[in-house]
Amino acid sequence: MSKTNSLGVRKAGLPPLFLHALFLLVALLVHGTAAFGQATRPGTRGSHSSRPRPTLSADERDMIDRAIEVVCKERKRDPQGSIPIDDMQGRPSLPVQSVEAVEGAARAQRLLPVAQLLTVDALRRVASEYNFQRSSAGSLRLERAILRVQNVMRVKPDVDSRDNASVFLRNPKTITFGTIFLAGLKSDEAMISVLAHELSHIADGDRASLRILFRAVGERASALTGLTIYDQQAEELTCDYVGALAARSFVADSPAYDPLARRIARAVEHNCVNDDEGDEDHLSPRNTIRAILALNPTLTWELVYDREDQIRPRPARGN
Secondary structure, X not given: OHHHHHOOHHHHOOOHHHHHHHHHHHHXXXXXXXXXXXXXXXXXXXXXXXXXXXXXXXXXXXXXXXXXXXXXXXXXXXXXXXXXXXXXXXXOOOXXXXXXXXXXXXXXXXXXXXXXXXXXXXXXXXXXXXXXXXOHHHHHHHHHHXXXXXXXXXXXXXXXXXOOEEEOOOOOOEEEEEHHHHXXXXXXXXXXXXXXXXXXXXXXXXXXXXXXXXXXXXXXXXHHHOOOOOXXXXXXXXXXXXXXXXXXXXXXXXXXXXXXXXXXXXXXXXXXXXXOOOOOOOOOHHHHHHHHHHHOHHHHHHHHHOOOOOOOOOOOOOO
């Protein structure tokens, strides 16, 4: 290190062997101090490495497994249950003018203004939870993201998109829905969830305004589930998470006779697949449900106990 050259030891008139030994001692002390000062725990990165990592207890993991089972059982029992996406993939293309596609498109367009309001609310909640607005730059990025959500105007059905929904940032005022997807999402809750997912992509925009928020959600979900969630997977998961929160708010704002657990399940039950595979950009469908529930224990509790989370005791945290 350069500090050893500024000590001026030779000017003291000391013997060369002593000087050599002294230089070695100083070098060891300096390098040793630097090494201790920079030490980090294995597996930690970034400015918050000293914070304890969130974990799930065995009981919490069991609750999530039970909640996933509830979601997928409700899908089978529910007349408005969504078709799993692996089932959609195996179906023939559906014309835009088919009854199912027309009804689905009409539902999506009708719910778009509601989904916009709920997406804005959910994005604000997630941004607050992850301290995204702690700087003026973060606050400005969020407000611009919200403006992009508010500017979306229409849903466009598309045969070639089949079982997908997507947004094209060159035309950020339109959400494109595959006709099979429109037909497969049979409830308002499911449609709100998917609309909010796509609106979250639009919120991010073409300059990745919410990248830091996506990364934070992905890191927390990774720690909780043991999965590795980063880059595009973190973005997709955050959009799914916002969709689930928006759908839950929709349930609260629109009372119905259906059981609470059934209505919450509709937000994610299209992920109840038999062929559970992910890719570079997406978690597997069932792992998507798992990560969402890990991020929000309230949803897990409400699915398992089929009532609002009002008096639930705080679960113990794992070490």
